[in-house]
Amino acid sequence: MSESSGRLELPDVLWQRVSPKYITVELVSSLITGLIMCAVGLVLFLTVLGGTVWGTLLLAAAVVIALLLVILAPRRARAIGYRMREDDLLFRRGIMFQRFVSVPYGRMQLVDISRGPLARMLGLADLRFVTAAAATGVSLPGLATDDADALRDELVALAESRRSGL
Numbered sequence: 001m002s003e004s005s006g007r008l009e010l011p012d013v014l015w016q017r018v019s020p021k022y023i024t025v026e027l028v029s030s031l032i033t034g035l036i037m038c039a040v041g042l043v044l045f046l047t048v049l050g051g052t053v054w055g056t057l058l059l060a061a062a063v064v065i066a067l068l069l070v071i072l073a074p075r076r077a078r079a080i081g082y083r084m085r086e087d088d089l090l091f092r093r094g095i096m097f098q099r100f101v102s103v104p105y106g107r108m109q110l111v112d113i114s115r116g117p118l119a120r121m122l123g124l125a126d127l128r129f130v131t132a133a134a135a136t137g138v139s140l141p142g143l144a145t146d147d148a149d150a151l152r153d154e155l156v157a158l159a160e161s162r163r164s165g166l
Helices: 022-046 053-078 117-121 145-164
Strands: 002-003 008-009 081-084 088-093 099-104 108-114 124-131 136-146
Touching: 022 053, 022 117, 022 136, 108 117, 108 145, 117 124, 124 145, 136 145
Parallel strands: none
Antiparallel strands: 002 008, 081 088, 088 099, 108 124, 124 136
């Protein structure tokens, strides 16, 4: 891996991106999380910590964090990518805490598609891969439903052919 401008990159890897509609899912999720944080901060400010410096600081921190979540949501969605290589599926995500995961086709035991209510309205699906090691579960969110179905079928076929070769 080489490092260019602070971001880890793999040379000569062209990443497949998730659907641009996934930005909407990230924005709504960030908005809901931010509103809940602000509501908790406001309740604490009005009841337990009302009139104190700590109450004001807590409420201000909740508002700032909520705004940051909403502002960074589009960038988080665009940071997700995947690449099918000869022997494995390479997956990346993250802005500050970057994660690169390589899942060998022969190790895939389950390829699962899930669709939440908002994703379903937008025609999106999440693809989840399970291997023998529980810690290597990978989820690829924000795929168009047709792309998720096709990718699932392709990965299942690849996994079957690689397992039979073991």
